[in-house]
Amino acid sequence: MAGLSRRQFLQAAVAGVLPLSGCRKWLQTATKAHVVVVGGGFAGATVAKTLRLLDSAIKVTIIEPKSYYITCPASNWLFADLITQQQLSVSYQALKDNYAVDILTDRVAVIESARRRICLASGQQISYDRLILSPGISFRWDSIAGYDAQVAEIFPHAWQAGPQTQLLQQQMHAMPKGGVILIAAPPDPYRCPPGPYERASMMAYWLKQHNPRGKIIILDPKRSFSKQALFEAGWAKYYGYGTANSLIEWHSLADNPITQLDVASRTVISDFGDRFTADVLNIIPPQLAADIAVQTELTDESGWCPVRPESSQSLFDDFIHVIGDAAHFAPIPKSAFAANSEAKACALAVVALLNDKSIASPNWLNTCYSLVSPEHGISVAGVYKLDADKTVSAVVGAGGVSHSSVAGYRLQEAEYARIAYRSLVNNSFF
Numbered sequence: 001m002a003g004l005s006r007r008q009f010l011q012a013a014v015a016g017v018l019p020l021s022g023c024r025k026w027l028q029t030a031t032k033a034h035v036v037v038v039g040g041g042f043a044g045a046t047v048a049k050t051l052r053l054l055d056s057a058i059k060v061t062i063i064e065p066k067s068y069y070i071t072c073p074a075s076n077w078l079f080a081d082l083i084t085q086q087q088l089s090v091s092y093q094a095l096k097d098n099y100a101v102d103i104l105t106d107r108v109a110v111i112e113s114a115r116r117r118i119c120l121a122s123g124q125q126i127s128y129d130r131l132i133l134s135p136g137i138s139f140r141w142d143s144i145a146g147y148d149a150q151v152a153e154i155f156p157h158a159w160q161a162g163p164q165t166q167l168l169q170q171q172m173h174a175m176p177k178g179g180v181i182l183i184a185a186p187p188d189p190y191r192c193p194p195g196p197y198e199r200a201s202m203m204a205y206w207l208k209q210h211n212p213r214g215k216i217i218i219l220d221p222k223r224s225f226s227k228q229a230l231f232e233a234g235w236a237k238y239y240g241y242g243t244a245n246s247l248i249e250w251h252s253l254a255d256n257p258i259t260q261l262d263v264a265s266r267t268v269i270s271d272f273g274d275r276f277t278a279d280v281l282n283i284i285p286p287q288l289a290a291d292i293a294v295q296t297e298l299t300d301e302s303g304w305c306p307v308r309p310e311s312s313q314s315l316f317d318d319f320i321h322v323i324g325d326a327a328h329f330a331p332i333p334k335s336a337f338a339a340n341s342e343a344k345a346c347a348l349a350v351v352a353l354l355n356d357k358s359i360a361s362p363n364w365l366n367t368c369y370s371l372v373s374p375e376h377g378i379s380v381a382g383v384y385k386l387d388a389d390k391t392v393s394a395v396v397g398a399g400g401v402s403h404s405s406v407a408g409y410r411l412q413e414a415e416y417a418r419i420a421y422r423s424l425v426n427n428s429f430f
C-alpha cells in the first residue's frame, strides 16, 4: 500500500484492483469520515439516518440540546384536543439503536469552519469532515417593538412546539366567555405557510364547543395565504365565516403591518397606528435562520442560508451543508416534509462527495395537510426540480391544492392528514 493515499486505496479496492481478503475487516470497521449534524429535527434526523443507510462506514453524530424532540406538525391539533403533548414527542433512541447514529445532548456554541471543528456549550470540541447544519429557525425580535424573547414567555408565539404551545392552549382555555384571540401572522417566508390558518381552525373548533361567543381574529401582513380558498370554504361550513357571528375573521394588513405591542393593554399597534386589543395574543414574528447559522455568517441579507441546491452546500463554505427551514430552497416551502426531502438529497450528495463520485440531480417533494375540523382535511403538494441554471423550480402540473367534488373526500383527507403525520415521523426518526 506504500504510496497510496487512503482515498486512492479505497477507490482501487472498490474498483476491484486490490485483493479484498486481507483488508476486509478494515473496510468493514474503519470510519471513512465523520459527518456532524447540528440539530435533530426533521431535517437532521432524516439526513443522519439516510447517511448511515447509504454508507455505514461514515460516522454520523447529531448534536441536539433537547433529549427528545417535539414535532411542530400536528401541534396545532392540541388546540382542538385531538392530540397530546406526549403524542407529539419523539425519542432519539431508534436512531441510535437502528442506525448507530451517535447523539450528543448538547448545543453547538461555535463553528470554527476554518478548522472544521465545532465547540459545544459544554466545552467539548469535535472535528468534522463535513458539517450538516439543520438548526431550524429563529425570530426577528426587532420587527415588533415591545415583543422579544422574554415577552414571548407571556404572549407565546408557539412556533417552536413544546411549552409555548401548551401555554397558548392554557390561555385559550382560561379566556373569558365571548373573548377574542388575536393571531398576528408572519410575513413570507416562514415555517409552515398554512400553519397560522390551521391553528385558527383548531382553535375555532374548540371555541365552538366551549366558548361559542368567542372570536379569533387573524391579522395578516400578506394579501393572501396558503390554501386560502379551501380554508375559507371550510370556515364557512363549520364556523360561520363571512357572517356576523363568525368564529374566525381574517384581515389583510399588507400595507399597514403590526409594528408594536403594548404589553400592559394586550394591544398590538399597526404602522398607521391602528390598535387591536385581545384577551389572548398569539404573535408569530417574522423569521430567519437559527442563531448558529447567523453567527457563523452562513446567512445572506434575506436572513436565510443560501445553498447550492444540488448538494445543499453553503455558498459560503464548501464543507458545510444547510438543510431544512434554515436553508433557502425557494420555491420549496419551509415544511417538515420538505426538510425530509432536502435531507435525503443532501445525504446522497454527501455520500457522493465523500466517495469522489458525481452528484445526481435531485428532485424534491412537499405535501402539507391541514385540518379545518377533525372531519375536514385539505392539502397542498409540490414537486420540484433542478433547472439547467442550477436553480430550483416547481414542476408545472405536478401537485397543487386538493380539489374534489367526491362526497366524503374531506373526511378522507382528514384521515390522510393523520396518516401522513405518523408516516413522516416514522420516516424521519425510526
Ligand SMILES: Cc1cc2nc3c(=O)[nH]c(=O)nc-3n(C[C@H](O)[C@H](O)[C@H](O)COP(=O)(O)OP(=O)(O)OC[C@H]3O[C@@H](n4cnc5c(N)ncnc54)[C@H](O)[C@@H]3O)c2cc1C
Pocket: 038, 039, 040, 041, 042, 043, 044, 063, 064, 065, 066, 069, 071, 072, 073, 074, 075, 076, 106, 107, 108, 109, 134, 135, 136, 137, 158, 159, 160, 161, 191, 192, 195, 290, 292, 323, 324, 325, 326, 334, 335, 336, 337, 338, 339, 367, 368, 369, 370
Ligand atoms: C404550528 C406548526 C405546524 C406545522 N405543521 C406542519 C405540517 O403539518 N407539515 C409539515 O410538513 N410541516 C409543518 N410545520 C413545519 C415544520 O415543523 C418545520 O418545517 C420543520 O420542523 C423543519 O425542520 P428542521 O429540522 O429544519 O427544524 P426544527 O424542526 O426546528 O429542528 C431544528 C433542531 O435544531 C436544534 N438546534 C437549534 N440550534 C442548535 C444548536 N446551536 N446546536 C444544536 N442544535 C440546535 C433545535 O433544538 C431543533 O431541535 C409546522 C410548523 C408549525 C410551527
